[in-house]
Amino acid sequence: MSDHVTPPxxxxxxxxxxxxxxxxxxxPVAEALGRWDAPEAAGSVLYVETDPEKADTAVFCETYDAPLEYSANCVVVAAKRGGETTLAACVVLATTRLDVNQAVRKHLGARKASFAPMDAAVEETGMEYGGITPVGLPAGWPLxxxxxxxxxxxxxxxxxxxxGKLxxxxxxxxxxxxxEVVPGLAVAVVESTATAEPTAVEA
Known part of the structure; x- marks a missing residue:
């Protein structure tokens, strides 16, 4: 093990x-890394130690000199159809905005799609709000x-x-x-507003 890994x-x-x-x-994250059936992919994941008070995307990028265009947000959404609600996770760049009402709703075949409540996202994932990641999501969730x-x-x-971040x-x-890689899942936003939606779960 080395403490001197160079990040990209x-x-x-x-x-x-x-x-x-x-x-x-x-x-959930540790378990997912350990059982990932793509060893090369699992081995490529780096962990960087960071201040939890600076976890929000824009502040984080400024503090750690991380390009906004390489930062991604993991957003938990609730898709409703026929009285049933399905939770799903969507990953988009921080320079874009998740198209919940069109792209997400149509892809999931839902009547309605919206950002999941914070409490539900935290309880279902077993992760902290503001740090939810696509690595280690509940089995069966659309990603x-x-x-x-x-x-x-x-x-x-x-x-x-x-x-910390990955x-x-x-x-x-x-x-x-x-x-699933979905073309058009997100739409571009201008730099001054390139942050997650207020109810989004930021990566």
Whole structure:
């Protein structure tokens, strides 16, 4: 194990392979890394130690010199159809806005789709709000990944808690169990408003 891993971007006090730190990660994330059936993808995941008070995307990027265009948000949505509600996770770049009403709703075949309540997202994932990540989501959840995320050489996402983040190739995210790459999942926003929706779960 090495304490001197060089991240693909950003300036962080500590950078380590996530597989080396499973005992320190949130349970669902640690379990997912350990059982991932794509060893190369799991081995590509880095954990960077960060201040939990600076976990929100825009503040984080400024503090750690991380490019906003390589930062991704994991948004939990609730899709309703025929009296049933399905929770799903969507991963989009921080420079974009998740198209919940059109792209997400239509892809999930739902009558209505909206951002999931914070309490429900936290309880169902076993992760902290503001740090929910696509690595370690509940089995059976749809995981939709915007094509821009999948095409990125590396992206920054949550670690399951507000302290720390994960960095991994976009292709590795697309290799997560059950993941679907969806073209047009997000729409571009101007830089001054390139933050997650108020009710979104930020990575």
């Amino acid at each position: 971007f950003g300036k962080f006090p500590t950078v380590r392979p996530a597989l080396d730190l499973r005992d320190e990660l949130v349970g 939709l990944i915007d094509e821009q995320v999948a095409a990125a050489p590396h992206v920054l996402i949550g670690s399951g808690r507000r302290r 960095i991994l190739p976009g292709a590795a995210l697309a290799a997560l169990p059950g993941a």
